[in-house]
Amino acid sequence: SVCERDSVSNFLYANTNMRLKLPITCFILEIILIILFGVLVEYDEETDAKKWHHSNHSQYDNDFYYRYPSFQDVHVMIFIGFGFLMTFLQRYGFSSVGFNFLIAAFALQWATLMQGFFHGMHGGKIHVGVESMINADFCTGSVLISFGAVLGKTSPVQLLVMAVFEVTLFAVNEFILLSILGTKDAGGSMTIHTFGAYFGLMVTRVLYRPNLDKSKHKNSSVYHSDLFAMIGTLYLWMFWPSFNSAITAHGDDQHRTALNTYYSLAACTLSTYAMSALTAHDGKLDMVHIQNAALAGGVAAGTAGEMMLTPFGSMIVGFLAGIISVLGYKYLSPILESKLKIQDTCGIHNLHGMPGVMGAIVGAVTASLATIEIYGNGMEEVFPDVADNKRTASYQGAIQAISLAVTLGFALVGGLLVGFIMKLPIFGAPSDASCFEDSIYWEVSSKKLLDTSKLYQLISEVWELNYLLVSVRYLGTREVTRAS
Amino acid sequence: SVCERDSVSNFLYANTNMRLKLPITCFILEIILIILFGVLVEYDEETDAKKWHHSNHSQYDNDFYYRYPSFQDVHVMIFIGFGFLMTFLQRYGFSSVGFNFLIAAFALQWATLMQGFFHGMHGGKIHVGVESMINADFCTGSVLISFGAVLGKTSPVQLLVMAVFEVTLFAVNEFILLSILGTKDAGGSMTIHTFGAYFGLMVTRVLYRPNLDKSKHKNSSVYHSDLFAMIGTLYLWMFWPSFNSAITAHGDDQHRTALNTYYSLAACTLSTYAMSALTAHDGKLDMVHIQNAALAGGVAAGTAGEMMLTPFGSMIVGFLAGIISVLGYKYLSPILESKLKIQDTCGIHNLHGMPGVMGAIVGAVTASLATIEIYGNGMEEVFPDVADNKRTASYQGAIQAISLAVTLGFALVGGLLVGFIMKLPIFGAPSDASCFEDSIYWEVSSKKLLDTSKLYQLISEVWELNYLLVSVRYLGTREVTRAS
């Protein structure tokens, strides 16, 4: 009967078949990437055998030793962190980890080109090294945030299409902020989290499914899927200090950013547990809050993390981020869905959206309070324009605030447009009834882990039938006895 | 019926409700932390923009590049390692990972204050940087070891209360050892493992539950929970070289400590497998041994790891630690429970207690054998007091041995007192029947993974009923036939 059901669904939604759609998309994209890399990309001074050995320096001057451990931590966040965080759905683990893997592998290549094109050209060539690897992973993170909003409701081809456009827009927005406006946003509260979140929310708004409740019973977790998701959560939590510090300046900047993020996250975890018990049913902790809101402290420290935020400032930021995030899950998400028709599977508005905006504001305020008293000669590295007297600290703060507005604009308009592209009925999106279901796109072993609710139902039916039989039998026997 | 059962248990043990207890505790603790951080904590010279740029040095002189990769490995051990190691229980995965997360996030902040207060004050201020982060994680590890003894039998509020006091006592003991006595204990065989283990054993002794067998059927593993636990085991095993070397001196010291620990663990793994097959039922390997005893080599190399223990010395230490640990699980733990009323859920006595004491002794012996022949100018970094002729090597060895006694004293007396505090009936501890059960403190999806033993029972009952029916039917028909 499982087979029959499958063939029926294949018949009804035959367009979800990926035999040609996915290979064609992947092959075309990868061949374009290879050609463009062949034409445009070359090793930078630190990865090229000739260039590196041309000048005279110690081997430990190579940026590899300053940033590669951080890069690997970021890499784990992208592939394990985001991938497993989304495995909380009971029947969508393959897709969560697997599509995350696919779109990340594509996006990091495409991001290398787009980011290089906008702010990494050297004599007509894009230079690559550990810093471009980190930046590409960052941009990929933004796409994965948007993925969280549409999780369970999109085909892999749709997601690749989204990645193509989102990476491009990300690179434009990042270029405007970092290169034109001189904004500071090392951990990406704006460029990564705010952008990815509001872009994704707009996409899921456009892709609104009025009949999504047809697959509502699959849009929840089971015991072990929540444990898998905790692997994702913890890797994101542990390595967020590396994320925020990965591309800050060498020395005290990297060191301080990691430290600030560490405190922000620790404080956020306590307020998350507190708010979860306070708001959830019967005073019991809710895994959704723990898995997500405890990370808001990292998002909120993304802009100000490299500044002289102080440890206790970081803790206040994290503490508030955790509270906002849990409240969002509890009260705001249902409203967004019912009133604004925004179906946000992972609640990215609560984990990346609001904490991202908060992080941008904290960054603007902290920047505007910067003085040479506090930063000394370190001002040069945190706020070079302020150190060079090109702008005042409050002007820098204003620029930071404007950057948030620019980012929101790009995200919302971009998400709107890209959402409509993704809505074209050629990319193999699942039907309403087959959302949140791996077996649409994956070979799933017939020896499935059992859906126990179904089992209990089966067993209770058997039981009832037996009781019925016993009763009937008893009555029958009585009748017979009486008859005889 | 699941719901009914839940409401009954909520009625009977309504005090386990965390709606107010947990939020109040978390909020008060975090607000105190933020205030104290605001008053007492400031960036150290390597994280402060002004101070770092005041003096003249290369960026790679910043301690960040020497220790941050090790810090991240330690961080993974604390949150993934300890967290998942304890997920072996069939119905306690959320609590194992989740409470581990909560108390670690609290303890690392509190430890920063306590350790800073006792041995990190600079002009009335506590200085923070990567070294304080590592030390705070170490102290947290000690609390998590104690958590292992009471796993499944305590509420999150109780655990936070334990953390408040244990961190404080840890900092005092550490101060006496490292700062007053001049003890060497970089990997914490004494300060972390011995202290955490005997403290936790004393706490669980005070919290003794004579009727714990009411929840005995839940105090065991299922297939997948053992696999989750292996994630914890392997991360602890792999990163233990980073743990022991994280705060040793730069250069050869860090390098040698990592190497010694690597060999100790490898040898320990072989003796663990050997002993497990030798002692377990039918010559089959026991997951409990593999998950835990294979780590004893890291514990036992915690003190002597930075010394000139030699690779083969390290291997002997690890080899013996594995043997002792498996024997402990097999023969000693049952005795501790039946005779001494010590209910040690994770067997921390076998993983941290005995190997910790062994590590302390190995450290004392190795220290007493130190000569300038062996250490050369490196003596200055391993045994500064011996290098400066303030004490002889054998005196250093004696100090090491005394430190073990001090640590045991602090742990046992401290655990006793803190156990009685935790026993106050206001912290929402679970009833005897609801130990080892996530659903007391967590929203658990009703679509639980099935407890198959229960299922088999149900099915066999249905079967029996059917056979009964068939028999009755057969007899009935016979009767009827005869009657007609």
Added chain:
Amino acid sequence: SVCERDSVSNFLYANTNMRLKLPITCFILEIILIILFGVLVEYDEETDAKKWHHSNHSQYDNDFYYRYPSFQDVHVMIFIGFGFLMTFLQRYGFSSVGFNFLIAAFALQWATLMQGFFHGMHGGKIHVGVESMINADFCTGSVLISFGAVLGKTSPVQLLVMAVFEVTLFAVNEFILLSILGTKDAGGSMTIHTFGAYFGLMVTRVLYRPNLDKSKHKNSSVYHSDLFAMIGTLYLWMFWPSFNSAITAHGDDQHRTALNTYYSLAACTLSTYAMSALTAHDGKLDMVHIQNAALAGGVAAGTAGEMMLTPFGSMIVGFLAGIISVLGYKYLSPILESKLKIQDTCGIHNLHGMPGVMGAIVGAVTASLATIEIYGNGMEEVFPDVADNKRTASYQGAIQAISLAVTLGFALVGGLLVGFIMKLPIFGAPSDASCFEDSIYWEVSSKKLLDTSKLYQLISEVWELNYLLVSVRYLGTREVTRAS
């Protein structure tokens, strides 16, 4: 009935009992290791307190800071990566992770001795430090690749026997290539992957089981076992850049190798997804391909990764490796099994064999194209013999090709001989019917996660019986009614 079945199987295959076999093997091996380490091994200049402090250098000159982060990434690949990659089997997770753990812990010690003996002796002593740790882990990786071929069909004692011989032959082959022929193979396309794969294939050929279909129903995955396997896959994928770059020269070499591998893997992932959808049933993605073939790009970049392969060259290599690997899983593996009697559980021929050979060829071609135009003074570090004019680039390319042939020869002949040794009926191999089954060697909780196919069968039997009863009852009543 589970117990009965177990005792029957224990009776029939009593020789799989490990009570004495495994402890004796482990103890003898570890004691030999300890003795040999005591006689032969000493700290190198960077781990010895005296030697390091004898000469004058900065602490950051210590190789620890150049290589330890890479070592830890490699370490994770060996224990988590390989271990969890093999947990895809439904009932073999304990053995996959657990035997991986055991043989890796042994092999890394033995490899330290063998590699040190062949190319690390200094005045009669083997010197150890971070580089020997990485090399030992590399050699261990080779054994684990071979383990993949025989997964589910061997006892732990057989695996230890295999490791003893394979490590030895690995060290000889590596010595011939790196030290005698002057081959470049930093990421081990030849020494690790090609050697491990063809050695393992030959072993499994010798251990051919004609009746393996007796346990065919267990040689497949369940839903959650595939998710566990993805943990392994992703860690291998993420850290492969560290693997290939771990022992290349400091500076640009490490940096460039990591970068090349990163691009190769990204491109490989896209071609893997494309080919999987193209070849698999109904256009659905196959987890086996994603888990394995997506890694082929790392294998194929193992030799040329440190060369000036260029980013787009790396992408072409990865792209082709993914295609070849999926085609291997789909079309070649069934032929190898049916025609050549090679039962390759994990498909190592597709992940390590063919991509390894491809990597060797790519390395030979890239080497032969090396010019001073491209490499500048960096030639000294990549091809020292070419830089010193001892050989031409095309001669270096020829040497690379010859090295592939040498490696294949060692692997095939070695695997043949070692296979016959492993076939001796004294090592406790499982019977045909008990392959792919943890409970032969492990205590497995009786509360197993249910095999749902069996459950559905049970339930349907109960249903049928009930229907039968209802029918009989109905007929009976009719009879009775009629009779009365």
